[in-house]
Amino acid sequence: MTATLAPMLSARLSLTPKTTLAGLLDGAWWPLSRDLTAELPALVDALDERYGRITRVMVNPTHWPAVPHEVPATGHTVHVGWFTEQDPDKMILLSYTVGRCDLLVIPPETEPAAAARLMTAAAIPGGVLTAGALMSDETATGLRMRDARSSKDAWETDGGSAPPPLRHPVVGARMIMQPGKPRR
Known part of the structure; x- marks a missing residue:
């Protein structure tokens, strides 16, 4: 009897291109689960x-329900540590050869369009935004996009009518005269 191992899924990963520009992050990882x-x-x-x-x-x-001490990887074991002082949206990976790799961790439940924006932003060479700042910016972007969609939905559902004009307060008792128009 032979055991068949399930094929390992590839990681959804975006890394900065190799360059001399060092940034705060080396890329982003979008796991399938927590x-x-x-x-x-x-x-x-x-x-x-x-x-x-x-x-x-x-x-x-913060974002991981269980943090194991060790995880088996191909041909070796990876030791896992947790630190509450570390940015909850960042993972730090250490190797013997290169040293350190800092990745933005995108929550698994993130919508694909938002994940794509985050993966692109985290992989910019020389990036100066932290993982937490990128996530905050994406939350704000997502809210703006939802507001824009809801405005468009309102346009469609109320017959395409324009919103009522804004009322402007009268400044003093003056009125602006158009050239060539007599004053009454």
Whole structure:
């Protein structure tokens, strides 16, 4: 009897291009779930070619229901630590060869369009925004986009009529005269 292993899913990952511009983040990772034991092996394998063997991972436990001490990866074990002082939207990965890789962690339930924006923003060479700032900006962008959609929906549902004009207060008792019009 032979055991068949389930194929490992590839990591949804966006990394900064190799450049001399150092930024606060090295990219973004969008896991499929909040299960580190299930998600880390694919991430570690995806980073192996560029960063070498990842040996340690540090997370803030805020977004992870369980933080295991160790996670088996291809050919080795990854040690996992948690720190409440660390940005909850960031993961730090350490390797023997390259050193450190800081990734924005995009929540699994994030809509694809928002995740794409975040993955692009986190992979900008020389980026100066922290993981928390990127997530806050995306929340604000998402709210603006929802407001814009609701305005369009209102336009469609009320027959395409324009909103009523804004009332402007009269400044003093003066009226602006148009050239060539007599004053009454």
